[in-house]
Amino acid sequence: MLLSADHLDLLARLRATRPLVHNLTSATVANFTANALLAVGASPAMVEDPEEAAQFAGIAQAVSVNLGSLTATRRASILAAVGAAQKHGTPWVLDPVGAGGISARTAFAEELLAHHPAAIRGNASEILALAGGTGGGRGVDSSHASDQAIAAAETLARGSAAVVAVTGVVDYVTDGTQTLAVHGGHAMMTQVTGMGCAASAIVAAFVGIESDHLRAVAAALSVVAASGTSAATKSQGPGSFAAAYLDALAG
Amino acid sequence: MLLSADHLDLLARLRATRPLVHNLTSATVANFTANALLAVGASPAMVEDPEEAAQFAGIAQAVSVNLGSLTATRRASILAAVGAAQKHGTPWVLDPVGAGGISARTAFAEELLAHHPAAIRGNASEILALAGGTGGGRGVDSSHASDQAIAAAETLARGSAAVVAVTGVVDYVTDGTQTLAVHGGHAMMTQVTGMGCAASAIVAAFVGIESDHLRAVAAALSVVAASGTSAATKSQGPGSFAAAYLDALAG
C-alpha cells in the first residue's frame, strides 16, 4: 500500500490500540464490516438490542451507525447508542445509507445530526440530501459524482460540526474549512456490497484513536483506497476481490 | 460461459439496464444475494421494514421474495412489498424456502400465490408441496430429484399463471404449456448456502427486464448454471467456489 508517513503512523497506532468499535448496521453487511475491522486491526462488536447497544456504546472507543435496511428496532438501538456515546464522549460516525432515496431515511439521518456525530461518510446523493439539497439517489446508489457534492459536504460540515466525507471515484474530506482529496481505490469496489459501510466502520476506528478527526478520516479513507487498489491487482472478479481486499487491509 | 446467443443477448440487456431488484430475504443469505446481483449486473436493495418495503417495491424493476428464516416482521414486509408490486405492475419472484418441510411456510407460500408472482423457483420438495402434493423436504433440503416434480411444476404454473422453475441436477422451467430443461451447474453448488436464494434473485433481475417470463427465467438459470460450471474448475472447495462463482457471474 502506498500510504503517507502520517497515515502509516496512524495505522500503526490503531493496531497497537486495537479500538473496540461498536456497530449498528444491517444484516447484509454485518459480516463484511466485522471482518474489515478485524483486518485493519480494530475489535468489532455488532450489537442489535437497544439495552445492549447503550451498554456497549459506553465501553467502546467509537460507534459506527449505518442506516442500511433500517427497522424500528435498529432505529431504537441507534438512538440508545448515540445517546450513550454522547454521554460518555465516545465519538460516533454516521453512514446515511439511502438518504435522499428513501424519505424515512433522510428524516432519521437529519434527526441523528442533533446527536453530534464526529464524522459523516456517504456517497454524493446522500450528502447532497443531508445538506438540504435534492439528492435523489436511485435506491442506495448515488446519482451524482463525488465532486458534485463538495460544496454540500462543506455546508454540512459547518452546520453539523462533523467532518464530512463524500466518497466516489475521488473521495473528499472536509471540516468545512479545509477540504482534502483522497485518490486511489478501484471501480471493482462498487461491485461488492458493503464496501462503503465497511469504510464508514474503518473511519470510526480511526476517529476512535485520533482526536484530530479531519486527519483521522483522511487516513481511514487512504487505507481503504490503497487496499482497494492493491486488491484489484490480485483478483479475477468481485468474489476474489472481496477476499483480496480483506487481505490487503490486514497487510 | 457457454450461453446461447439469446441468453447472452438478454444478459447484455440486463447489464445495460441495471435493474433495481428489491429483496426480502434472510440474514443468512442477504450478503451473498446482494453480491450475486451486483456481479451479474443488477442493482440490489435489501429492505426489511414494512413501510420501506412498500416504498421500494414501487421504484424497483423487480421484487424477490425468499421465505428463509421467516419472521413475523419479514412476513409483514413481504405482504407490503408484494401488495405494492401488484399495484405498480412490478414483477415479483417467489422462492418458497422450506415449503413442505415447515407447515407455516407452506401456508404462507400458498397465501402469497394470490398476489400473482411472475415466477416461482424452488427445489423439487418445495414445488411438490406448493402444487398440493406431499413435498416433505428435510428442513430446507429437497427429498426429491427435480425431474420428479416436472408434472407438479406444470400444474402449479397453470394454476398460478406464474412461470415455475424446479431446480436440481437439471433445472426445469415451465409456463404450464411449454417446459424447458437447463443443464449445467455443479454438485459444489449444494455445498454453499444461499445458492438457490441468489438464483431466485437473478431470476427476478431477468424478469425485471424481459416481459417474456419463460424466456427470462430460462436465461437466468442458464447464467447461474454456466457460472457454477465455470467456478468449479477454478476452486478447491466450497469457500473458494463461492468467490469463483461471483467472479464467473461477473464474467
Add this chain to the structure above:
Amino acid sequence: MLLSADHLDLLARLRATRPLVHNLTSATVANFTANALLAVGASPAMVEDPEEAAQFAGIAQAVSVNLGSLTATRRASILAAVGAAQKHGTPWVLDPVGAGGISARTAFAEELLAHHPAAIRGNASEILALAGGTGGGRGVDSSHASDQAIAAAETLARGSAAVVAVTGVVDYVTDGTQTLAVHGGHAMMTQVTGMGCAASAIVAAFVGIESDHLRAVAAALSVVAASGTSAATKSQGPGSFAAAYLDALAG
C-alpha cells in the same frame, strides 16, 4: 489434515449421517456458520422465529445456540428451541458469546444452563464468567488465556453436567473428570469473525451423531484446529483464509 483415526472415523460417520443442525445465531455469523456446517458435511437450518424454532428443534439432530448480538426475539426463539430440544431429547450446544462482558448475556447464559446443554464452548473469559468467576471479557474478546480457565471449565462441567470446551491457542475439553487438550489451529483464526461461532456449530454436529459427548467435542475441535492449520498455509490474509478454511473443512 492430521487427525487421529478415531476423529477421522467420527468425521466419516458425520458425513454419512449428514445431521440436521438447527442454529440460533446472529446475522453477523449466520452465513459463515451455515457454510462451515455444509463444508464439514452437516445440513444447517437457520431459524429465527420462536414458533418455527420449536418445530425445527424437534426434527433436528442437534441445536446450536449462540448469544451473539442477542435480541428479545432471539431470546424467545432460543428458549423455545432449547425447550423443544429437551422435550425431544435432542442434544444442544451453548456458545455464551459475551458472557462476562455484558451483564444481560451472563444472566441469560446462566438461565439457559437449567435447560441442560450437552456441551458449552466459549473463550476463557466467557467460561470464567459462567463458572461464577469474574470473567470480564472486553466486548466479545477474551481477556484471559485458555489455560487460565481450565479449573473453571471443570467446575462448570461438574455443575452443569455438560461437556465444557474452553478454546484459545490450546483448546481444553472436559467433562469435569477427564480433561483433554486439543493443539493446532492458527493465529489467523482470531482475525475472522465467527470462527468461534462456527466451531460451536460444528461441535453441535458431532454431538448430534455421537453420544459420548467428550469424544464428540474433542473430535469437532480437532477438525476445526486441523482445518485452521491447513488453511493458513494456503492464504495471504484473513479474506483468503476464510475461504481456505471452508475448503479445508470440506477436505
